[in-house]
Amino acid sequence: MRYDIHIGGTTALSLQGYDHYLRLGSNAPVWVYGDTIPSWLGKLPLTAPIKIRNTSLFSDSSLGLANQRNSDEDALPWEWVLNMSMPERAVMEAMDELPDHESFHHLDMLFESLTTLRPKVLSVLLHSCKKIKVKRLFFVFADRHDHPWRKRLDATAFNLGSGDRALVKGGKIHPRYRIMVPAEFTGEGASDGT
Template identity: 50%
Template structure:
């Protein structure tokens, strides 16, 4: 075997070990593995890679579907390409076991938070639409974000884990927001991209939040609107953890916030909310 053939074989073996069947990689990652642009084209011609669009490829697998599974796309971004992003908001709420509180049919949108999310993501033929968000909501981008074992066969997230590399790729860990952070990210979407009713029913089910983590997230949250909304909903549902939440260090800002026109003004938190939220009684009913 000549030197060039040996090098090609070595690079191919490395690719097969680093990129599991069905997983994605972009051209930047492939070049970082030692593949030139011409080598990438050669791999496509030989069937070792499949071109999905500009700058993005997949290692072929049997029975691959035309529509890419969103979770496989995200795991490729996180575990193969090591992009600093996480699943959050409504999607993380669903994966944390609260999907039954949400209206059916909303799973087709996946919320991704992070920096440097590649532009090709929006053009992929995926099973879901990706809504991408920055990490500006919190001063610390990692608070309330953890890795959870994810079963690609069932599409379910299990308990948290710090070991993502010792298992099968089909049980790799998904980096996602825990419920304490996910509900705050969800509230940040109000009123344009979420409904107050949906947030209300989810908040009703969050009876086991950790007050220490909630307090830390509220301190690091940069949105006055989100912090006031969270505390209003927390008062409304009166969960036991609220009694252990230290609110003294949470900056709620000054002035009124009108979140909807012609709504109901809550005097304690200085926010105007939809009138229907008060039909069953809010935490305070002052006009």
């Protein structure tokens, strides 16, 4: 309907086949990103809650988006296309929700399946990302899983800020990225991907 919105975060990852768990009970929230989201969207009688976010995470809000055309059986009316975050952007949007709206365990399981991310796309998104928390968390997870694409990203090429960041209570400061995360994510003894 010509609104500049897109599906992102864990919703986009799920729709692209990266979901790790089947949801039991209630439906997973649908993460919708945009700066001018119609007010009626949240009032629709849907079976899943709509979570609305703005696009301020990246300095260029159009990076990492793709138009998805559905198959014939899932076709949207009037040949609409669904704007969706590519996996590289979606995982960063999901990390922005830690720890209040997403869990470390859930993102850890999602990140484990992200073996085919594209380093060039990641690099552009990391340079455009405005939140130090997200960039540091990205490298915490990337080092933890050590996918082949990790070796093509140099963490020192990105502005990771300075000083320690407290993200969770009762956690530990990650020795390299200086952000407080649950103890099992500190990566002591793990490869740092370089």
